[in-house]
Amino acid sequence: MSTSTFERKPPIKLAELSSLSPAELAAVNGVLAKLKDAPGALLPVLHGIQDALGFVPKDAVPIVAKAMNLSRAEVHGVISFYHWYRTEKPGEHVIHLCRAEACQAVGGRALEQHVKTTLGIDFHETTADGRYTLEPAYCLGNCAVGPSLLIDMELKGRVTPARFDRLTGVVA
Amino acid sequence: MKPIPAPITIYVPRDSAAISLGADDVAIAIAAEAARLGVAIHLVRNSSRGLFWLEPLVEVATEAGRIGYGPVQPEDVASLFVAGLGNAHALNIGVVDELPYLKTQERLTFARAGITDPVSLDDYLAHGGYRGLKNALAMAPEAIVAAVTESGLRGRGGAAFPAGIKWKTVLGAEGAQKYIVCNADEGDSGTYADRMVCEGDPFLLIEGMTIAGLAVGATRGYIYLRCEYPYGQRALEEAIASAYASGWLGANIQGSAKRFDLEVRMGAGAYICGEETSLLESLEGKRGMVRFKPPLPAIKGLFGCPTVINNVITLASVPVILDKGAECYKHFGVGRSRGTLPVQLAGNVKFGGLVEKAFGVTLRDLLYTYGGGTLSGKPIRAVQVGGPLGSYIPESQFDLPLDYEAFARLNNMVGHGGITVFDSSVDMAEQARFSMEFCATESCGKCTPCRIGSTRGMEVIDKLVAGDQPVKQEALLRDLCDTMLAGSLCALGGMAPFPVLSALNHFPEDFRPQPEMLEKAS
Known part of the structure; x- marks a missing residue:
C-alpha cells in the first residue's frame, strides 16, 4: 500500500452511488430545479418527487439534501414525519380509506375490515400482485355521505362493501 | 324558418362530494343525451348547495327559478329529457331556493354555494364578489381592522379568538415582510365547510386574504391546504391564476398600487399541522412540531415575521363584513358569538349537509329539523361536535344553543361547527x-x-x-x-x-x- 495517509479520497458523486434510474434521477433533478429556491420548499419538492415517481426513493434523500443545503437527517426527518410521503414504490392503485368518526358512524369500521380481508393486506401494505396499496386517511371531507375513500385521488362516497368490490373489481 | 331555441342551462355540481356520488358521470350522460337528441344546452359545473343527500343534484334554469332533480344517476338522465327539462319527474324536488332546508338558513359566507361556477370570475363578480375588497381598497388599514373587530368575528377554526384583535397585533408589529396564512388543513372529521369554500367559492377566500393583506400590510399569502383535498387544490389554483390575469392579485390590485401575492401549499397528511404553529413549521419546510407560545405568530410567525393565521371560514367571512358592514354581520348571533356559523351535519344523519345559521340555534333544531334524525332510522345516541377533539354530547344536552360560551360551560366545544351523528348502535x-x-x-x-x-x-x-x-x-x-x-x-x-x-x-x-x-x- 503506497497510499499516503494524507491523500484525500475523491469526492463521492451522489449520482454514482444512487440506485435511481436515469429517468428517476432526471425527475428528481427536474423537481429540484423548479422548486428548490422557493421559501420553505421542502414539502413542495417532496410532493413533486412523489407525484412524479409515486414515492420518494431513499436515494433521493442525499440529492435533495445537497441541492437544498440541508442535512440528510433533516430531509429524512420530514419524510418520516408526514404520513403522506412513502419511501417504497406503491401498487398500481392507491386507496386512501377514511377511518375517522363520521365514516365510523355509517359503517366505516365494517368497511375497513372488508377492505383488509378482501385485499388481504393491512394499512401501509401492497397486495402481492402489486395492484393495490392501502393507506388510512383521517377524514376526506366527505362526512355527510360516508363511508369514503380516495382511489387514485378520486373521491368515492357511500362506499358499502359491495360498492367497494365493484370499484376495485377484486371480487367478480 | 323556425327560431332557434335558446339553450337550456343545466347545472351539475363539481363539488367533490357530488362527484363522489357520480356527478361527473351524470354530467357526461347529460351532454351525451342532449347531443343525441339535438337539444341545445349550456352545461354549468356549479358548486354544491350543500344538500348532500340530494347529490348529484341537477338543476335546470326555468322562468320559475332553478328546478332541482336529485339524487340523479346516469341512468336517470334519459328520462329527464323524456319528461322535458324543468317538468314533473319522480326526482323533481321543485324550485331549489324554495326548499325549507335552504330557505330558513342565513347564508352570508355561503351566499353563492350551489349558485355559481366556482372558477368563473365573471360569475363571482355578478354575484356580489369583490365588493368587500373594493370597499377595503378605499379604506385605511386601521379602518379595515376596526370593521373586523366591530363585527365580532371570531376564529372559526375552533379556537374562537377575536379576529380583529389578531389583525390589530399584526398591523402594529414591526416587520419588513408580513404574511397572511390561511389554515385550510381541515383535518377534523365531520367538517367540510373549508373544503366547500376551496372547491366551491375559491375567489371568496382569495378576496378575504387580500383584504387581510391590505389591513395589516402583508404582501404575501399562503393557503396551506391538506393534500387529501385534490379537488380544492385544482379549483384554488385555477382561481388564483385567473385573479392574477385580471388584476385581482399581484403588484397593482385594480390599479391601487397595492400588492398581494398568493399561492397554495399542500400539506402532507399530518393532522397536527392544523395547529397554527405546527402549520407554520410545515410551511417553512420542516417537521410539523408545535412551537412554544409566546412568541405569538402575530409577532413572530412565518419565517420569523408577523403573520396573520386564520381558518378558511374566518377569512371567507371577511368580504361580507366589508361589503355589508360590521353592523349587519354583528346583528346576527347571540352573546359574544356574533354572525353566522356554517354548521356541517355529518355521520349517521338523514339529511346531511351544510346549514349556515346565526349563532343561537339549538342542537336539537339542527339535528331534527334540518338533519331529520339518523340515516339508519334508529334513535340518535350521541353527537360529537367540533371534530375528533370535541366532546360526545348526549340527548339531554340537545337544547344547548350554538354559542361558544354556552358550549364551553359544559366542557363542550363548538369548534369548526362539525356535528357528527351516531345512532344507538354506537359503542x-x-x-x-x-x-x-x-x-x-x-x-x-x-x-x-x-x-x-x-x-x-x-x-x-x-x-x-x-x-x-x-x-x-x-x-x-x-x-x-x-x-x-x-x-x-x-x-x-x-x-x-x-x-x-x-x-x-x-x-x-x-x-x-x-x-x-x-x-x-x-
Missing part, C-alpha cells in the same frame, strides 16, 4: 379508545402528556373494558386525562381527553365489561 368505549388512538397516531411528539399519555390511554381503556380492576382503571384514566388536559403543549393532547371523558361520564354503561369478557378474565 362509546370504542369511540373513546379511538380518540386516544388518533391522538397517538397524530401526536407531533414534542410534549410527553400527548405523546405517551395517548398510548397509555388506549391501554387503560382496554383494561377497563376487559374488567381488569375497573375501579382502579377508571381512576387512572381520569387522572391521565387530567394530566393531558393541563400539561399538553397544544390542543391535540390538551383536548383529546374531552371526547374520552364525555363518553365515560355520559355513557358509563359502555365501559362496563361485557359478560363474556368477565368470563374470560376469570
Whole structure:
C-alpha cells in the first residue's frame, strides 16, 4: 500500500452511488430545479418527487439534501414525519380509506375490515400482485355521505362493501 | 324558418362530494343525451348547495327559478329529457331556493354555494364578489381592522379568538415582510365547510386574504391546504391564476398600487399541522412540531415575521363584513358569538349537509329539523361536535344553543361547527379508545402528556373494558386525562381527553365489561 495517509479520497458523486434510474434521477433533478429556491420548499419538492415517481426513493434523500443545503437527517426527518410521503414504490392503485368518526358512524369500521380481508393486506401494505396499496386517511371531507375513500385521488362516497368490490373489481 | 331555441342551462355540481356520488358521470350522460337528441344546452359545473343527500343534484334554469332533480344517476338522465327539462319527474324536488332546508338558513359566507361556477370570475363578480375588497381598497388599514373587530368575528377554526384583535397585533408589529396564512388543513372529521369554500367559492377566500393583506400590510399569502383535498387544490389554483390575469392579485390590485401575492401549499397528511404553529413549521419546510407560545405568530410567525393565521371560514367571512358592514354581520348571533356559523351535519344523519345559521340555534333544531334524525332510522345516541377533539354530547344536552360560551360551560366545544351523528348502535368505549388512538397516531411528539399519555390511554381503556380492576382503571384514566388536559403543549393532547371523558361520564354503561369478557378474565 503506497497510499499516503494524507491523500484525500475523491469526492463521492451522489449520482454514482444512487440506485435511481436515469429517468428517476432526471425527475428528481427536474423537481429540484423548479422548486428548490422557493421559501420553505421542502414539502413542495417532496410532493413533486412523489407525484412524479409515486414515492420518494431513499436515494433521493442525499440529492435533495445537497441541492437544498440541508442535512440528510433533516430531509429524512420530514419524510418520516408526514404520513403522506412513502419511501417504497406503491401498487398500481392507491386507496386512501377514511377511518375517522363520521365514516365510523355509517359503517366505516365494517368497511375497513372488508377492505383488509378482501385485499388481504393491512394499512401501509401492497397486495402481492402489486395492484393495490392501502393507506388510512383521517377524514376526506366527505362526512355527510360516508363511508369514503380516495382511489387514485378520486373521491368515492357511500362506499358499502359491495360498492367497494365493484370499484376495485377484486371480487367478480 | 323556425327560431332557434335558446339553450337550456343545466347545472351539475363539481363539488367533490357530488362527484363522489357520480356527478361527473351524470354530467357526461347529460351532454351525451342532449347531443343525441339535438337539444341545445349550456352545461354549468356549479358548486354544491350543500344538500348532500340530494347529490348529484341537477338543476335546470326555468322562468320559475332553478328546478332541482336529485339524487340523479346516469341512468336517470334519459328520462329527464323524456319528461322535458324543468317538468314533473319522480326526482323533481321543485324550485331549489324554495326548499325549507335552504330557505330558513342565513347564508352570508355561503351566499353563492350551489349558485355559481366556482372558477368563473365573471360569475363571482355578478354575484356580489369583490365588493368587500373594493370597499377595503378605499379604506385605511386601521379602518379595515376596526370593521373586523366591530363585527365580532371570531376564529372559526375552533379556537374562537377575536379576529380583529389578531389583525390589530399584526398591523402594529414591526416587520419588513408580513404574511397572511390561511389554515385550510381541515383535518377534523365531520367538517367540510373549508373544503366547500376551496372547491366551491375559491375567489371568496382569495378576496378575504387580500383584504387581510391590505389591513395589516402583508404582501404575501399562503393557503396551506391538506393534500387529501385534490379537488380544492385544482379549483384554488385555477382561481388564483385567473385573479392574477385580471388584476385581482399581484403588484397593482385594480390599479391601487397595492400588492398581494398568493399561492397554495399542500400539506402532507399530518393532522397536527392544523395547529397554527405546527402549520407554520410545515410551511417553512420542516417537521410539523408545535412551537412554544409566546412568541405569538402575530409577532413572530412565518419565517420569523408577523403573520396573520386564520381558518378558511374566518377569512371567507371577511368580504361580507366589508361589503355589508360590521353592523349587519354583528346583528346576527347571540352573546359574544356574533354572525353566522356554517354548521356541517355529518355521520349517521338523514339529511346531511351544510346549514349556515346565526349563532343561537339549538342542537336539537339542527339535528331534527334540518338533519331529520339518523340515516339508519334508529334513535340518535350521541353527537360529537367540533371534530375528533370535541366532546360526545348526549340527548339531554340537545337544547344547548350554538354559542361558544354556552358550549364551553359544559366542557363542550363548538369548534369548526362539525356535528357528527351516531345512532344507538354506537359503542362509546370504542369511540373513546379511538380518540386516544388518533391522538397517538397524530401526536407531533414534542410534549410527553400527548405523546405517551395517548398510548397509555388506549391501554387503560382496554383494561377497563376487559374488567381488569375497573375501579382502579377508571381512576387512572381520569387522572391521565387530567394530566393531558393541563400539561399538553397544544390542543391535540390538551383536548383529546374531552371526547374520552364525555363518553365515560355520559355513557358509563359502555365501559362496563361485557359478560363474556368477565368470563374470560376469570
